[in-house]
Amino acid sequence: MTFIMAKAPDHPALAAARSRGPTPPPPPLSLEQVRAIALDAGADDAGWVSLDHPDLAEEVPHVLAAMPGARSLVPIVLRMHPENVRSPRRNVANLEFHRTGHEVDEVAARIVRALDARGHRAMNPPMAFPMDMATFPARSWIVSHKRVAQAAQLGAMGLHRNVIHPRFGSFVLLGTVITTAEVAQVPSPLAYNPCIDCQLCAVACPVGAIEPGGGFRFSACYDHNYREFMSGFADFVEDVVDSRSRHDFRDRVPLHEAVTTWQGLAYKPSYKAAYCVAVCPAGDDVLSAFVHDRSSHLRTVLKPLTEREETVYVVAGSDAESHVRRRFPHKRVKRIRSSLRATRATEFFGALPLIFQRDPARGWAATFHFDLSGPEAVRATVCIDDGQLAVTPGLLTGRPDLLVRADARLWLDIASKRRSSVWAVLRRRLRISGDRRLLDRFAACFPR
Numbered sequence: 001m002t003f004i005m006a007k008a009p010d011h012p013a014l015a016a017a018r019s020r021g022p023t024p025p026p027p028p029l030s031l032e033q034v035r036a037i038a039l040d041a042g043a044d045d046a047g048w049v050s051l052d053h054p055d056l057a058e059e060v061p062h063v064l065a066a067m068p069g070a071r072s073l074v075p076i077v078l079r080m081h082p083e084n085v086r087s088p089r090r091n092v093a094n095l096e097f098h099r100t101g102h103e104v105d106e107v108a109a110r111i112v113r114a115l116d117a118r119g120h121r122a123m124n125p126p127m128a129f130p131m132d133m134a135t136f137p138a139r140s141w142i143v144s145h146k147r148v149a150q151a152a153q154l155g156a157m158g159l160h161r162n163v164i165h166p167r168f169g170s171f172v173l174l175g176t177v178i179t180t181a182e183v184a185q186v187p188s189p190l191a192y193n194p195c196i197d198c199q200l201c202a203v204a205c206p207v208g209a210i211e212p213g214g215g216f217r218f219s220a221c222y223d224h225n226y227r228e229f230m231s232g233f234a235d236f237v238e239d240v241v242d243s244r245s246r247h248d249f250r251d252r253v254p255l256h257e258a259v260t261t262w263q264g265l266a267y268k269p270s271y272k273a274a275y276c277v278a279v280c281p282a283g284d285d286v287l288s289a290f291v292h293d294r295s296s297h298l299r300t301v302l303k304p305l306t307e308r309e310e311t312v313y314v315v316a317g318s319d320a321e322s323h324v325r326r327r328f329p330h331k332r333v334k335r336i337r338s339s340l341r342a343t344r345a346t347e348f349f350g351a352l353p354l355i356f357q358r359d360p361a362r363g364w365a366a367t368f369h370f371d372l373s374g375p376e377a378v379r380a381t382v383c384i385d386d387g388q389l390a391v392t393p394g395l396l397t398g399r400p401d402l403l404v405r406a407d408a409r410l411w412l413d414i415a416s417k418r419r420s421s422v423w424a425v426l427r428r429r430l431r432i433s434g435d436r437r438l439l440d441r442f443a444a445c446f447p448r
């Protein structure tokens with residue numbers, strides 16, 4: 001500032017700004033005004049919630065890093081057309097996801113301009129992509145639209161973990177505008193969670209990602225549904241590099257997959273399933289049809305998806321592989337490399353809950369201590385107990401069943417199969433104390 005003043009003390013723009021005096025604070029907005037701005041901009045529903053809301057505590061540092069000074073969030077909801085999302089021809093459903101997603105970003109941008117015109121700073125983080133992939137596979141999104149929409153009482157997460165709007169149901173995509181405007185009102189609570197617990201999402205999911213008891217198997221969904229995105233694309237590139245010849249490449253990547261990859265780059269990548277959204281009967285707009293003719297819903301919405309002959313992408317030995325083979329024997333299983341690979345030792349332990357497989361962890365229990373050294377030194381305790389996983393930073397007191405000591409980078413190489421554990425043990429670069437067979441059991445719970 002000093003520099004500018006010294007260089008151009010009589011600049012006409014500076015003189016004019018000085019004579020205008022400081023900008024007065026903008027008049028406060030009401031919830032009704034913010035909703036009207038959002039609906040005018042094209043949203044189908046909208047809310048407003050303070051960044052101080054207790055359910056948003058985890059979001060605060062990420063939001064403030066994107067927009068210092070932010071005070072509140074405006075969540076928006078845009079409807080998708082249910083029949084498109086339900087179609088067994090999934091290119092129709094994908095067009096609807098992408099079209100609506102694009103619209104969410106456009107609507108959010110219009111809200112930002114309207115708030116700015118009223119004197120409130122505002123910005124719109126992406127609906128989904130592009131994300132900041134420098135942090136991938138750790139959190140790469142700025143704000144969790146689901147958490148914001150739920151805190152603002154626009155809907156609630158159902159069994160399938162998508163936000164269900166009381167009227168539009170699961171057929172919605174979400175956006176959030178971040179602003180410096182202060183919220184005066186607290187949103188009134190939803191009368192009920194729109195999820196009716198019919199469990200159809202769990203039945204429809206080809207890889208068993210939705211657990212009837214409420215858990216979500218992240219890697220199962222990510223490995224299959226997102227095959228054309230992120231690490232699925234990185235795998236494609238690695239296959240190109242590894243192939244010895246055109247024929248070898250064709251064996252690894254059949255023509256239809258190569259062409260699909262081209263399509264994803266030329267247009268947009270396609271989700272492989274999203275059946276959890278497609279079959280969901282919740283929400284006033286679609287619920288009546290289900291309530292009055294359940295069998296028609298099962299025949300015309302659920303069955304065409306579950307009976308679809310399609311390739312399902314799974315990691316060898318994963319819960320998803322056993323699920324699809326058991327429940328959908330008519331679907332083709334294609335084994336792929338695990339695509340969630342931590343690139344830093346600290347991320348390794350954070351990623352474990354996302355790639356944990358319950359089936360190989362059933363019927364036994366053990367506590368593992370990891371004491372990893374070097375520039376990326378980290379310590380962690382991993383407890384596996386009959387299908388359950390707990391990861392805690394540091395070494396918990398008590399004797400572990402297995403203690404692993406190694407350089408953190410070397411451990412990452414062993415975990416990703418770049419280095420053999422036998423080689424590392426023989427060179428005394430990997431030190432293990434306790435029951436060594438537990439290392440294989442551990443590896444089976446996190447297949448690569």
Ligand code: B12
Nearest residue numbers: 127138139141144145160161162163173174216221271274
């Ligand atoms: C990460 C992400 C995913 C992940 C995880 C999904 C999930 N359940 O959170 C994957 C890649 C699997 C995914 C899949 C899909 N997604 Co998505 N996704 C997101 C994203 C970027 C953040 C989600 C989020 O808030 N997670 C945090 C908490 C709140 O979610 P949670 O369910 O409590 O936590 C689970 C996972 O997130 C995971 N987890 C928790 N912490 C962390 C940390 C890291 C680093 C990672 C990687 C994962 C992770 O474990 C939790 C328990 O299983 C948002 C866009 C955004 N910026 O908000 C879209 C979003 C949630 N996705 C959306 C959609 C539509 C889908 C799909 C239907 C895509 C499709 N067309 O097939 C599927 C549905 C899968 C499902 N049943 O949930 C919509 C949902 C709309 C709605 N009505 O709620 C969103 C909001 C995009 C949008 N702008 O509308 N998605």
Ligand code: SF4
Nearest residue numbers: 158195196199201280
């Ligand atoms: S399909 Fe049924 S159980 Fe699943 S989210 Fe929708 S209403 Fe809830």
